[in-house]
Amino acid sequence: MFKSILHHSAASGDDCSKVCCTKIENFGVGFGETKLFSGVNLHVHCGQLTAVIGPNGAGKSTLLKAILGEVPHEGKLNYIDAKGKHTGHPVIGYVPQYLRFDVSAPASVMDIFMACLSGLPVWLCSSQKLRARVKEDLARVKAEHLIDRRLGALSGGELQRVLLALALDPMPDLLLLDEPVSGVDHNGLVLFYQILAELREKEDIAIILISHDLHLMAKHADQVVLMDHGVVTCGTPKEVFGNPRTQEIFGLITELPDEEAV
Amino acid sequence: MENIYMLLEMLLPFEWVEHTFMKNAFLAVLLVTPLFGILSTMVVSNRMAFFSDSLGHGAFTGIALGAILGMGSPLASLIIFSLVFALLITYIKNNSRTSADTVIGVFSSTAVAVGLMLMSRGGGFNKFSSYLIGDILSITPEDLAALLLVFIVVVTAWAFLFNRLLVLSINASFAGSRGIHVFLTESLFAALLAVVVAVSIQWVGLLIINSLLVLPAAAARNAASGVKEYHLLSVGTAMISGVTGLISAYYFNMAAGAAIVAAAAVIFFATWMLRGKFLNKT
Numbered sequence: 001m002f003k004s005i006l007h008h009s010a011a012s013g014d015d016c017s018k019v020c021c022t023k024i025e026n027f028g029v030g031f032g033e034t035k036l037f038s039g040v041n042l043h044v045h046c047g048q049l050t051a052v053i054g055p056n057g058a059g060k061s062t063l064l065k066a067i068l069g070e071v072p073h074e075g076k077l078n079y080i081d082a083k084g085k086h087t088g089h090p091v092i093g094y095v096p097q098y099l100r101f102d103v104s105a106p107a108s109v110m111d112i113f114m115a116c117l118s119g120l121p122v123w124l125c126s127s128q129k130l131r132a133r134v135k136e137d138l139a140r141v142k143a144e145h146l147i148d149r150r151l152g153a154l155s156g157g158e159l160q161r162v163l164l165a166l167a168l169d170p171m172p173d174l175l176l177l178d179e180p181v182s183g184v185d186h187n188g189l190v191l192f193y194q195i196l197a198e199l200r201e202k203e204d205i206a207i208i209l210i211s212h213d214l215h216l217m218a219k220h221a222d223q224v225v226l227m228d229h230g231v232v233t234c235g236t237p238k239e240v241f242g243n244p245r246t247q248e249i250f251g252l253i254t255e256l257p258d259e260e261a262v
Numbered sequence: 263m264e265n266i267y268m269l270l271e272m273l274l275p276f277e278w279v280e281h282t283f284m285k286n287a288f289l290a291v292l293l294v295t296p297l298f299g300i301l302s303t304m305v306v307s308n309r310m311a312f313f314s315d316s317l318g319h320g321a322f323t324g325i326a327l328g329a330i331l332g333m334g335s336p337l338a339s340l341i342i343f344s345l346v347f348a349l350l351i352t353y354i355k356n357n358s359r360t361s362a363d364t365v366i367g368v369f370s371s372t373a374v375a376v377g378l379m380l381m382s383r384g385g386g387f388n389k390f391s392s393y394l395i396g397d398i399l400s401i402t403p404e405d406l407a408a409l410l411l412v413f414i415v416v417v418t419a420w421a422f423l424f425n426r427l428l429v430l431s432i433n434a435s436f437a438g439s440r441g442i443h444v445f446l447t448e449s450l451f452a453a454l455l456a457v458v459v460a461v462s463i464q465w466v467g468l469l470i471i472n473s474l475l476v477l478p479a480a481a482a483r484n485a486a487s488g489v490k491e492y493h494l495l496s497v498g499t500a501m502i503s504g505v506t507g508l509i510s511a512y513y514f515n516m517a518a519g520a521a522i523v524a525a526a527a528v529i530f531f532a533t534w535m536l537r538g539k540f541l542n543k544t
Contacts, residue, residue: 031359068438070438070439094436094439096433096435100432100434105307105431106482106488106492111490112428112429116429121420121422121425122489123303123490124421150488163432163436176439
């Protein structure tokens with residue numbers, strides 16, 4: 001049950017030979033004696049959105065951190081590009097769930113971009129060339145008007161779009177989103193998923209997204225992974241939401257997507 | 263040195279400039295307060311006020327050890343001990359699941375206890391009491407040379423370190439995903455703080471050194487909307503309160519360190535009351 005290899009039923013096929021693909025092989029993480037999860041196998045193809053769902057404490061965020069290489073883990077991460085050449089570690093973009101930042105601290109969106117993209121100290125230098133690049137980055141997430149705003153003056157949705165734009169420069173092969181839309185209003189949500197859809201189409205990157213919003217996952221995801229200390233079940237949204245185990249775990253939540261939504 | 267003294271007397275035709283100890287103190291203030299200004303931006307943004315406070319407490323043990331080991335000036339042992347102390351806290355904070363507050367609290371109080379035990383051994387505590395309130399008028403030209411060196415090192419390090427710290431302040435995993443070595447960056451920042459606290463503690467005083475790492479940026483953030491403004495205002499606050507504090511301490515015959523902190527506090531409360539006006543524009 002816990003050792004299932006994912007084969008999504010999307011048209012790109014279930015092997016990694018034709019399209020670029022990130023293979024997560026037999027991942028496991030444990031702190032001390034306790035195993036948080038083990039035997040996680042996932043294939044994530046470019047241009048596809050993989051949604052990870054599961055109860056709190058199921059190890060979803062830790063899985064992302066293991067993929068990032070931040071948490072020590074068992075198993076291997078393999079990235080294979082479109083030509084089928086083994087290219088080692090993919091470029092990974094990451095959008096965090098929580099900000100450690102005291103958002104009322106004085107830093108503008110441009111400051112944060114400059115800190116990420118440039119070696120020049122933000123407190124001393126400014127760069128017009130960089131500003132043009134940041135505008136392009138922000139345009140990708142429809143946020144170019146926010147460039148000189150203070151981080152603390154942004155709404156939840158605006159902040160997440162800015163962080164997404166940061167994660168997309170340099171353009172990653174694999175984008176990890178840890179509950180990127182918690183605390184975002186409805187319009188913000190729709191806009192966020194619209195941006196993700198454009199990204200998949202234009203940039204052909206693979207996205208792994210943790211979310212509690214089953215409705216939107218049913219609509220946008222190509223494959224859904226149900227995690228509870230390991231992979232419980234995975235497949236197309238239809239398969240996963242139809243699975244009795246999913247119903248068992250999310251049973252009390254009455255908002256399970258119906259067939260039409262799928 | 264003589265040239266600098268003459269220049270000061272020319273530029274500042276006031277009574278207090280006539281004394282050499284005041285000229286030395288003035289130069290020291292000009293060298294040290296900008297460092298507090300820039301470091302405090304990240305102390306405040308990263309919620310490290312408690313950590314920087316513990317560095318002052320750690321100095322208790324550092325000074326006492328220096329005296330026991332018989333070093334002429336306790337500065338060397340103070341710097342070494344502060345570095346070890348700061349790096350140890352950073353290491354344990356990153357490698358245990360105990361909350362940072364608790365780790366810092368444990369280390370801080372242990373250092374105070376050990377320091378007090380060593381200092382009070384044989385009833386000789388009084389000779390350390392100048393460290394509690396500091397004595398900025400005792401600065402020698404050799405001290406100034408050392409301060410200049412520290413100034414250059416800290417400003418250079420800040421040019422390299424600041425961007426990484428800013429990214430790290432968003433989220434540690436995010437910083438990691440951008441190739442920033444989280445532990446190394448935090449350790450270097452902790453080391454910078456430790457060195458600046460260690461070299462300035464004998465002039466500012468143990469009891470209030472942390473205020474200089476909190477107040478300048480706390481005042482600046484009431485008015486700043488970007489990183490550059492933040493630095494400018496923080497350094498400005500630190501330097502203005504440094505100079506005002508020193509001069510008022512001379513005329514009213516008070517402890518200079520305390521007067522400097524009080525001046526910074528006045529600036530903080532003034533900007534705090536006006537912050538609505540400053541920040542409306544963004």
